[in-house]
Amino acid sequence: MLELATFSLLNGVVYGLLLFMLSSGLTLIFSMMGVLNFAHASFFMLGAYFSYQAGRWIGFWPALVITPLACGIVGALVERYGLRKVHPQGHVAEILFTFGLSYVIGELVIMAWGRGPIENRVPASIDFPIFTLMGTSYPFYKAMMMAISAGMFAFLWLAFKRTRVGLVIQAALTHPQMVGALGHDVPRLFVLVFAIGSALAGLAGVIGGFALLTEPNMAVALGPIVFVVVVVGGLGSIPGAFIASMLIGIVQTFAVALDYALLDLFKAMGVSVAANSALRELYAIKIAQAAPILPYFLLVLVLIVRPRGIMGTRDQ
């Protein structure tokens, strides 16, 4: 029991950090450009595939550097030649553009690498156990993931709060003309922000590609959960995204391990439910089955009770 709990906790933390890596970039783009980037998880997927391909050509460590750069460049091009054109049409059009983009990137990945999952194996250089707990060993690359996430958090915090560029970008979100009149190249700033966000997603993809299965459906599986994280944490708040990622990551990982249903609770209390009762099916659902949709419950709950999110500042 303790072993289960400990490993669930560790894995939950790792999963939560993965979610944070993804949601931090999304939060950056949203809070600085007002665009909810549906294609964000697609850049994550691109990161996984790029690093796989680059890893096969030039080795893992160079790929670790090249991949975020490549994703950043793709992001910059998308912003410069696509999103920028759509910007004057308003937020709905921007969201739809990124929505279409997510379809397209998904298909391009299939075009290049096929429909099935690819053998994205953890390279030997990081696949050694870093410690052994209760008989099971914990691999180094998961610790590496933690380190990279922590690094991201620090980077974003500094970028937001300490740099001039961060301050200018924040101003440009609400008063782009004024910031432009003050001499800053606002369109170029937006390209920069989108590129950085995409690069972060790509970096997350490098590690995420090992932790999860690398296949064309990656983005679709993870994308909505990242939205939940961003909304629950509070649109526009990086600390909020961190808290929400950890919350969802840990809760979901624990839930998957729990093979109990409400029916078991009733049995323990001595309450019996008729075999042909209409709600019996509902009570028979195990927590483990419901685990994938717990985040959505949380989303709807938060949006009803506290739409601002845990630490949100923007009230749309």
Add this chain to the structure above:
Amino acid sequence: MSRAARGLALSAVLLAALPWVPGLDGNFARSLLSQMGIAAIFAISYNLLLGQTGLLSFGHAVYFGLGGYAAIHLLRAVNGGVPIPVPLVPIAGALAGLAAGIVFGAVATRRAGTIFALITLGVGELVHAASLMLPGLFGGEEGITASRTKAPHLLGLDLGSQVQVYYVIASWLLVTALVALAFMRTPVGRMCNAVRDNPERAEFIGYNPRRVRFLACSVAAMLAGLAGGLHAINYEIVTSDAVGATRSGEVLLMVYIGGVHHFIGAILGAVAITWLQVSLSNYTTAWLLYLGLFFMAIILYAPGGLAAIVVKHLAIVRNRAMGSVLRAYALALPAAMMMVAGAATLVEIAYRLSTQPEAGTRMKLFWIPMNAATAWPWLGAAGIATIGFLLLRRAAPRVRAAWDTALHG
């Protein structure tokens, strides 16, 4: 007869005649027409939200699917002896959609814009997951089935043939169009437009924007449920994909590509996308990529959709300026075709290599045999695409100028 009445009468005649047009009188074509009819109703319901009230929903299939499930359960009851004629069964779908719209709408419409979109996304995922977890209600992986022929026969029609089902669908399409158009002409319908344009100002003239959105959501959900009910009758089975994210995405694409600013846009989009899905998927495995690129092109270059393009050209014809516009197209269109053909060739050979390696590398595109393993198809296609792109770049300003003169003199 007023313009609206004339339009409706004309549409009724057109719909009635369609399945007898030579070329459309086969079973496959009639089945396709039925599919388009259902999609059109679904799209009209979605446009009530997006085009008329400015609400972007990523979970509209929830109402479609729940309506479908309600209808198929009723159909099963009818199979068991309940005396309800099948053409009326979709009403159960409409009612289920309305109920769901009231419940979910009350939650979702507390906010607008991006948050509303995210709520609909979350609710959609929840309902879809629930549909797989409650097999008693939703039939699990296999779905729920029923028969549309084992029922009391209205006017001697047993709905065994596809053309009869088509007429049921077409009739409901007319009813939907009537309801949607009439709704937009009511005070609350007008306020939907106002809330779309400027929700803040709507508050200052006495209206609670949340209430207006809630009403729009409920009506849209009802019509979506109606479409779902017809879906149940047409296919005699409803599975969990009826509430899934894919279907929600589909109707969004239909309505946006068709055009959100005109009523006819929803119908155009439904017809076009249904046709593309069915026919294009026969020719190529890359059709989803083409659809996605098409969608993005519409957003970038023709945000008013197909309907706006049609309306623009009707205006050009009215101004008797079509000739000069056609001259501008003379260079642009071939250039565009070159670009598309070249790019499509690249896509096709790439897809063949990555997704169908067992089919070998020899293939025939645009009536030209080629071997995807050799270099020249790649180089040739890339070259043609590039030339087409450059020519299009040159021709585009001329086209824009021609439109400008044709429309504004």
Add this chain to the structure above:
Amino acid sequence: MAEPALCLRDVHKSFGATSIIRGVSLDVAAGERHAIIGPNGAGKSTLFNLISGRLAPTRGSILLDGRQIAGLAPYQVSRLGLARSFQVTNIFPRMSVFENIRCGLLWPLGHRYDFWRGIDGLSDLNERATRTLEQIRLTARRDTLAGVLTYAEQRALEIGITMAGGANVILLDEPTAGMSRAETENAVELIREVSEGRTLVMVEHDMSVVFGLADRISVLVYGEILATDVPARIRGDEAVRSAYLGTAHA
């Protein structure tokens, strides 16, 4: 003394640590034309936002015909008979001019959330809308989309939407901002006509408009009322002159 149409009692508004409105008390009598003037940043738009419900006061009370409205939502305040226009034009750009005005009339004429009747069949509504259209002299632009009107036409429409519903208390926020001399004169005529028998509170920078229209003037400086009086006495007030008017208006 009849109940004032609009009554503000010690209204305060702060945003965090910043105080914008610091204790404003004001009585506007029924049927009065009241102008609020003051330097930029004095809080005039904030005051309007507080009265019309867009913001809630931090402290103090606002009474409309004796009824507490502080903190109510804008649509609730509007239903109680108070209408406002905006400094930055706030219309429905994708609807026609006629539709814009008609929407402003829906609630006051009791049509609520009706969905069982077509709007074109409501004769009282359409007649009132047409008359308002004539009043704001935009009959020629009846079917034009509001988004493509000229600036002055949009301002006129803005006033039209505000006044069409027959609200008893009308707030106009810089109605003649950005207008030429001729356009301003037309606007003043329109405002005078439409505010007959109603209570008007107006924020304005154009002194000729203020002194031509207002029965009484309040001077708002740094969130406080410096003086409230008839135009002649305001003009001569030393404090007002040094704070705002300057000696050129002597």
